[in-house]
Amino acid sequence: MIVHKRIGAVLALSFAAAYCVTAGAQENYPSKPIRFIIGFPPGGSNNIVARLIAPKLTEYLGQQVVVDNRGGANTSIATALAAQAKPDGYTILMNAPGHTTNPSLIDNLSYDSIRDFEFITQIGRGSNLLATHPSFPPRSVSELISYSKANPGKVNYGSSGIGTSVHLSAELFQYMTQVKWVHLPYKGGGPGMVALLAGEISLYFGNVPTVIRHVRAGKLNGLATTGLKRSPAAPKLPTVAESGVPGYEVTSWWGLSAPAGTPRPILQRLHKATIRALNEPDVRKLLESLGAEILGTTPEEYAAFIRHEIDKWGKVIKAAGIKRQ
Incomplete structure (x- = not known):
């Protein structure tokens, strides 16, 4: 009985210590540079938007936000990399339309476009x-x-x-x-x-x-x-x-997400910093010059948008007979 009590006490202390470390890490976030993965090579509107937002996040969060271009396979290479990253807030992903079309276009994706991500905000669309x-x-x-x-x-x-x-x-x-x-x-x-x-x-x-x-x-x-x-x-x-084609809508859009399991307080801080960046006059001016509508949605609105787009494009791709790759 004494042995069992001692084991229980040790386990309780271990869980408490782990909780304190996790809570402390969240309170001190960020304490090192943040990797910002982009599914495109340098150049183009996606890269412009990412490199516009990254310095603002660096300023607000107090740590360098480093853009990491990983182009190829209609953004699926970058998306897989982000999905496999540790959910600690030090990896974020720029989402683009490929995030919602790839499930219907590419066989054997190594990630799930919904379950493997926490959605932060939809930045804008054009x-x-x-x-x-x-x-x-x-x-x-x-x-x-x-x-x-x-x-x-x-x-x-x-x-x-x-x-x-x-x-x-x-x-x-x-x-x-x-x-x-x-x-x-x-x-x-x-x-x-x-x-x-x-x-x-x-x-x-x-x-x-x-x-x-x-x-x-x-x-x-x-x-x-x-x-x-x-x-x-x-x-x-x-x-x-x-x-004459009511209901027709296609947009190029940009959004932020993080690996599934990223702590809510960290997601909230990233959301707050991104919304602050989108309200900066220089950011708004450049995005508007790209013909973009600035959004800054809630995480819930962004997640609902992702689900809607996956369903919409799945139907269109099937009807068009586009072959899976």
Whole structure:
């Protein structure tokens, strides 16, 4: 009996000590640099947003927030790395649309897009812009639908790769309007835009900042943007939804998450710091210049958004017959 009491006392002390260490670590957080994983190579809007937010988090948290670019496989390489990290607040992940499309595009993912993450906040979102070459007859979304139905299989469009928001913008359009186009995937957004400017493809859903300058220069025709609201960077262009395809919405978006099991007090501190950063005038100005709508949602709102997008794109990808990789 005495031995059992002693063992019980030792276990109780061990649990108490472990609790104190854990609680102390949370109170002192952060006490070392934080790794900020991005699923893209340097360059592009995702990298711009991450490197805009990171210095602000460094300032507010008192420790260096280091951007770690791990591009490839539509962000799944970076996402897997974050999912496997220790849930102590020293690894955070920049989420992008691939987080919600990969479950329907890639076989044998090493992570679960919902269960393996704690969602902190959705930073913002931006629209794509449906642009056409000047030689292509349609000048509006309604004309594009009519022309496509009259010429099935003769309209081609480019994308920056299979499963990207550029590709899925076109697939959702076809799904909702019952038209059929020919897909020509390119190795990135740059080659896709070059093909459109050269007239090698009829249309392209590029991100607003990249496409709008060519529209303003008269090199391309802008038909509509893909968000539910008009883009701040192209306010004169209607949305696809208001142009005759109600409910149509595709956005490029950015959000923050951490490995599942990260302590709530740490998540709350990261959320508070990120919201503070999003309210800084210089951050807002740059994000708005990218055509972004700044959000700063609650963790609950962000998690609900992730679940909705996974369900939405699962249906579109299945209907489009896009093969899993």
